[in-house]
Amino acid sequence: MKSSSHAGAAGAASETPREFPDTRWSKVLLAGSGDSGRAQQALEQLCQSYWQPIYGFLRRKGYPPHDAEDLTQQFFFRLLQRNSVANAVRAKGRFRNFRLGALDHFLTDELRKSSAQKRGGISMPFAGNFSETEERYLQEPAPDLTPEEMYDRRWAATLLQRAFECLSAEFEAVGQRARFDALKTFLASQPVDGEYDRVAQQLNMTARAVSAAVYRLRQRYRQLVRNQVADTVAASNDIDAELAHLFE
DSSP states (O other): OOOOOHHHHHHHHHHHOOGGGGGGHHHHHHHHHOHHHHHHHHHHHHHSSSOHHHHHHHHHTOHHHHHHHHHHHHHHHHHHHGGGGOOOOOGGGGHHHHHHHHHHHHHHHHHHHTTSSSOOOOOOSSSSSSHHHHHHHHHHTTTTTTTTHHHHHHHHHHHHHHHHHHHHHHHHHOOHHHHHHHHHHGGGGOTTHHHHHHHHHHHHHOHHHHHHHHHHHHHHHHHHHHHHHHSSSSSSEEEHHHHEEEEE
């Protein structure tokens, strides 16, 4: 039986986007110097989601893998333990910028302390592991990138990856994993002649239905990328500017 429906995953794409005040970084900034458990939780989630660009920045700065791992752990431990967010202002309200500035201060402080005490003994429960991040770092195709350029590149890659994982989870939740696996290649590339026909046979659909499904898939992915960016800026009118900067 031929079908062009996209079930629950398609329905998700037509949902009204969430209101911007619900984004995580705006919650953190609004909390400012106050004691807000929700803001602290939001900050922890942001750190969990976007720690990998920090590691790449430190590696490009010349730190060996073990030191970069150790410094990444220490940096986030300090960020979460201190009221650093009180220093963030609306004019510099992107989490990406705030975190890089905080990292510069952290490294200056570490150099000032020099070897007065040994780092270590603190473990942050990151959702991932440093060995995988190191492998990705070594595969970086542009060795001439500055540490700041590396940071922005890894930040953009992390945004895309998290949006992709959210999209995959949506299909998984409605029992459409096989469909997602068949269609996901079209997120980044246009189909060659006959490719929609091949996928149509695989999914028991028409080629026209596959084309429509790919369109909806791309639309939903774009929305999820925007959602990821929205979580890291202070105001809704910053989203497009941040996207433009990251994907230049």
